[in-house]
Amino acid sequence: MADTLKFEKKSSDTVERMSKNKKTSTTREKPQRRYSSDEVADIIRIGLKHESGNPDNTIDHDELISIGKEVGVNVEQIDIAVSLLEEEQKNKDKEKVLWLRFKTHSSVFIGVNLLCIVINLFSGIGNFWSAYVLLGTGIFLLGHYAGLRYAPEFLQMALDHTRHIMIDKNQGAVEDDVNVGFKVADSSGLMESEGLLFIEEGRLVIEHQTVDAVLGIIKTGIKKTEINLGDIVRANLQPKFWSSELVLQGNSLRTFRNLPGNSSGTLYLKINKQSINAALNLIDEISKKK
Numbered sequence: 001m002a003d004t005l006k007f008e009k010k011s012s013d014t015v016e017r018m019s020k021n022k023k024t025s026t027t028r029e030k031p032q033r034r035y036s037s038d039e040v041a042d043i044i045r046i047g048l049k050h051e052s053g054n055p056d057n058t059i060d061h062d063e064l065i066s067i068g069k070e071v072g073v074n075v076e077q078i079d080i081a082v083s084l085l086e087e088e089q090k091n092k093d094k095e096k097v098l099w100l101r102f103k104t105h106s107s108v109f110i111g112v113n114l115l116c117i118v119i120n121l122f123s124g125i126g127n128f129w130s131a132y133v134l135l136g137t138g139i140f141l142l143g144h145y146a147g148l149r150y151a152p153e154f155l156q157m158a159l160d161h162t163r164h165i166m167i168d169k170n171q172g173a174v175e176d177d178v179n180v181g182f183k184v185a186d187s188s189g190l191m192e193s194e195g196l197l198f199i200e201e202g203r204l205v206i207e208h209q210t211v212d213a214v215l216g217i218i219k220t221g222i223k224k225t226e227i228n229l230g231d232i233v234r235a236n237l238q239p240k241f242w243s244s245e246l247v248l249q250g251n252s253l254r255t256f257r258n259l260p261g262n263s264s265g266t267l268y269l270k271i272n273k274q275s276i277n278a279a280l281n282l283i284d285e286i287s288k289k290k
Contacts, residue, residue: 094156102148109141180278182246182269184208184261193260195222197246197269199285203228204248208260231255235286237279246271246279248286 068078113134120130147154180197195208204227210220227250234249248256248267256262261269271279 095152098148098152098156102144105141105144109137113137178278178281179275180246180269180271180282181275182208182261182271184269186260197282199229199282204232204282204286206259210260225259227255229286232286235283237276237283240270243273244271244276244279245269246282 064082065075065078068074113130116130116133120128147158178198182195182197184193186192191210193208193210195206197204197206199205206225206227207222208225209222231251232248232255233251234247236247238245238247246267246269248269250256250265250267253265255265256267259267261267
């Protein structure tokens with residue numbers, strides 16, 4: 001009886017051992033799944049998504065190259081991918097700036113039109129002129145949105161081009177210590193004269209052009225006037241709150257006749273900050289000729 005129980009126990013152990021070996025063999029024979037490069041990228045992106053804001057989970061460029069080599073990506077491919085990622089981030093930043101400018105434009109549009117409508121209502125709605133303001137500014141806003149929505153590259157290129165023009169213009173104005181730019185508005189405020197002053201061969205040369213102060217479309221021809229430096233008895237620069245004023249006093253009422261800014265033989269010209277050095281140089285030249 002004892003021998004029979006011992007035999008049955010040995011048979012049971014043998015069967016159990018064979019079953020385990022069979023399971024092990026089955027597990028070993030089962031092939032492991034392989035993942036494509038896109039699946040690897042998605043898995044890593046999802047796994048690191050919740051850690052994106054943690055500064056401790058960042059790696060430098062050398063560590064990135066090391067990881068790339070382990071998965072079969074060479075250095076050139078990593079550098080190309082990094083460049084594309086940086087370019088994509090720059091484009092996103094530019095797009096954010098463009099949309100921010102559009103939001104600012106929209107806020108200005110709403111504020112200006114509300115103000116015009118309120119003024120129109122208080123002054124009487126017999127002539128609803130604020131509708132024209134709404135239509136005109138609305139067309140500009142719609143054009144801004146269309147350019148941003150369908151051609152952001154063109155809009156960015158236009159803004160960059162305008163910015164470069166303004167930078168070049170300002171640099172040229174700052175570097176110019178000879179020509180004095182000025183502006184003079186007439187008493188009605190509807191017309192404005194702008195021009196340049198400079199000294200040439202012992203004479204003060206004044207070139208000016210008159211334009212309408214509203215749209216700047218109507219312009220006269222450029223007029224040139226030459227005045228002997230000896231006919232100018234006094235020249236000084238008077239600083240103002242927003243700009244400066246160049247004052248030239250002639251020795252007679254005919255010295256500055258037919259020139260914008262002339263009042264009783266004295267010429268009053270408003271100049272910008274970029275022309276202050278040139279104006280000071282011009283005053284020194286006039287003082288030397290006395």
